[in-house]
Amino acid sequence: MYEQSLYSVVEDHIKPKVIKRLNRLNKWEYGYNKEHDIVVISKTGKIGEIYNIQNLLVALPLAEDVYKCSDKKEEQRWSVLDYPKELNKVKNVYEWNEKPLSFKEKYYDYINKEFVRREEGFWYYNKGIPTYITGSHYMYLQWTKIDVGHADFRESNRLFYIFWEACKSDSRSYGMCYLKNRRSGFSFMASSDTVNQATISRDSRFGILSKSGADAKKMFTDKVVPISINYPFFFKPIQDGMERPKTELSYKVPSKRLTRNSIKETDQDIQEGLDTTIDWKNTGDNSYDGEKLKLLVHDESGKWERPDNILNNWRVTKTTLRLGRRIVGKCMMGSTSNALDKGGENFKKLYDASDVNKRNRNGQTSSGLYSLFVPMEWNYEGYIDSYGLPVFDTPKKPIKGIDGDEIDIGVISHWENEVEGLKDDQDGLNEYYRQFPRTEKHAFRDEAKESLFNLTRIYQQIDYNEGINNRANVVQGSFVW
Template identity: 30%
Template sequence: MYYPIKGGSSLVVGDESWGQYRVHLPPVPPKHLILFSDLPKIDQKWTRTGLPDFWEERYLEESDIRDKERDLVENALLDKVTHCDIVLNRFRIQEFIRRMWGVWFMNNGVPTFLDRHHYFYLQWSKYDHEENNGYPFYYNFSRKAFYFRQWCEQNPLSLGYMVIGPRGTGKSSEELACITNNMTLRHNKKAALQSKSFEGDSQKILFNEKLVPLFNNLPPFFKPVNNHGTNPATKLNFFRDPKKGAMAKKVKFGPEYELSTTIRPVGPGEGELDGATEAEILEDEIGKTHPNLQADIYKRHTKNVRSVFRNHRKIGLLRKTSTVEEMDEGGDECLALWDDSDNSPEKLDGNGMTVSKIHRYFFSALDTDTSPEVCDDYGNVDREKAENKIDNERAAIKHDLKKLSSSMRKSPKTVEEAFIKDQSKSIFNVFLLTKRLTELHKMRKPPYVRGNLYWVDDKENGTVGFERDDYAGRFYWAWFPDEFSGKKEPKDWKILNNVGKEQGYNRKGDSVIQPVPMNDHLFAIASDPIKFSKTKDPRASKAAAHGFRKFDTLVDYNKPKEEWLSHNFIFEYIERPDDPETYFDDMGMACFFLGTSILPETNIKSLVQHFESKGWERFLLYRRDFPDIDVGSQDDSGFSSVPEVIDNYTRRLISFINRHVMRMPFERTLQSWLDFDPANTTKYDATVSSGFTLIAQEFKAERDDGNYEQDINDWFDTYRRDGAASILINEDDE
């Protein structure tokens, strides 16, 4: 389904907010080859057919002859069993074709394709669905997920996938059906089943309670020769029984006689499969595996990748499933893996693979409610009815925020809900933040553009321009003044690059001409620098900065807050450039571009030192500019992240989130707010930077209008009154 099929069609599965995949379907066959096409439209739906009526009698006769031949084989008097009933064999061939290539069926008048694994799951995988004699039902959401699985199997640039979704949707059972379908066809392969524990999960639930009954209930022609018995405890072993003595020399072995394949449960450890070569690895409950008590699933993933990718070739597949429970008990690691499985073009590496080497899929609770009042006989779920049920359930616990967040993770409508933080473990409103993230992810285009700032004509301390770069832009910019798009030449801008020059004194006491910001009444910038030294985890710390547009009474006076255009963040910068000078110059250009000052976090002095060395001291905000924050020397620029300062910006962030978060355009900062821990701010550069920005925007700038020549014509329309009628005076007429 990864490669186009001649004469076939294609469709997109997934969602724009987390990933889309184009899958290719075979051409629709003639009507007589489409199951249930001979029925009235209302009766056209998936129905398991089972073994034909003639099967039992003919199979007993066939088995009697084959048993005699098998005895001869075991005594080395015959190479292999050859007898088969032609009628039965026709049915067997039909089923092998369907389990290997899939089948079409008519669903309420619509030809619908079941891929190979989905057919095997519905037709031959017996579990615990009592109302359907143990076999699963057909659902449309499940069909699309099976398409995605097959897409990953066939894609040479995908080493597997992770599936996240609500509880009780059959994710684990579907994965076991896929593995069983593959492993009962392949020679000399190994498959491993991992979960959050060995005895209670991998062995007991996945292997003993699900996989073994599934295998035992397969029709005999799907069961390879095996020596594991009827109730295996440790593995399915598709080998012939060993022979001893002189007869052993006459017994032939090889792919024509046995598969030499195994499926077994293994422990949850990070190095459990290190060095092993596996055709299939199922990692169940990855969002519930405690990183300290059981395994860090991200670290385990990096090792398991090597088990299915050998000598620069894909030789196996990773299958991962879960519902997320507590974020600090496996959810955070699961989220990190989810983020690194993003298949957006700009997130792929130079080889076309995701960072994690796998892809991702999400089941929404809006699509997986299979109750009769929500799901019809054809497997289609009414999303509106499903949402009403979910909202009603949540309304009953809306005052218990811990229960509410837990309920969201167990039955998530969106990816953001699947990984929502516990409100009891966050100082910010996780529901408002999650709602805003969901809105942003649903947008067809992000509410910002990426790009870089540059000195026009390479003249430092001069005019700054902006160049869009959707792939490597370090700045995410959400708002520009109207003049930015109306006047193409930076020299024609009046708001941007509004930098004056004044006589002043540098740190050495020398009298010099210094650039001076003229837009402190309009904008604010703050930044959280980093040490550009080696780090074991390059994701741990990045330089962050934010730009803010202060409240503009001319634009937003007397408007409701949700309609404000000002009093919001306008750019985001979260980067770790290879060269520290790149970051320093980016901050300087941002100040010149907006014509405004910057408030630096000064645990690390490098940014302040750079500005002073460039003669940009007048662009630095000082502690004396914020009299309500009384820490350290008032003559120093910026603030250190001491408890008093952290408390100050945290209170400002809480206020902003509660009142204005629905206008916040930047997902990375929103995610940082969700994760923020005030007791350990090191990892949350975006939160520190944005918090400092909210402090900076309270700086009361004294605007000097001495450089502006204005008269009454700038404020009111004026008219000539020397004729019979008044005539408007335009600037061009003067």
């Protein structure tokens, strides 16, 4: 029976009567609470459960007004909420302004509710359990267009977004360093939150970096821009330039020539723009040097090969996120790791320097980031049930997956079968470990041919030791030679 260790619900960290008293007064403020050593992500003034996600204590909002799609427990799961057809026909704010007042009044409450969910998050019943998703996660699930249409709900992504919200709210944090497995959806999630934040931020700049300039550009043109285009009109600010730009997405009022008529425009005719941009840069140690960013997305950061160095770049880009001692921007960094000699070693150093248990006297980690590792069994395609929960163990009878297919074997058994099939191909096995790691050690496995030592033998012994860990007793004593 698999026992997960990604997160736990903390009991009695704060006395219940203290929580109840402050909830009654709406006194819990969004951000780091030094008195209780928790990060509050609630924006309602009330907190409920406290999660321990890899040693970071995160206080969730109190469960109120929980949405229920069905009274039957087995039918309660995430699904995209209906968008009124009449409202869907409105493509921009200009069309909305031309609608009669009677039309607008029908949808004021709907639009306002969507803004509240975007800001505060969303509670719903999932298989009978009240489940919280952050506002950013709600925007990803409800309003973000990805390559397959709408994203699926996954419990692993729920925890990812809760951790990310904690990084954003914590005044000590520069963001996150996410160690992931392949096909985890990070690029789309990062693109989604880029657009989500940019479309409500004034006078701000958002940047994208990847393992190459071509990859950063592809993320911008294939993910960020389509997400922005497909937002509903009430979330879509005025945009300058091309509808599908190649280098910069600008939420500004389009410039126009001054004429006698334009000068006579009344105040009611004057349009307001956000003066906010999203762009990408070519990969390099000094990318974004000297600039000020509200969000930096660092995709594929574990794959920066020479002469580029992710450590050098982070030393530079870290300064773009602060003004003096005050952190004014955040970094969302995520990647699988290359072999150590191909960028993995520098990424490992950065990841290790982001341990929330190791802080300096300013309360920050060495890198300023917070590390998060989600084991592959939480987020492996084909092994997630219709409720978005991972199928760790082989079920007694097949379970319907989120993709509609039946799951008749647990993800742990599947992974072990793949590993067994690669036992005679050490480099292939190490690559599989890096792509689909169950531990941090797996994620940073090196290529056997790149070491002076016989890594094949060393890793074989490590795998053997890990395999017997739960089946054999440990014997203590003295070696006799």
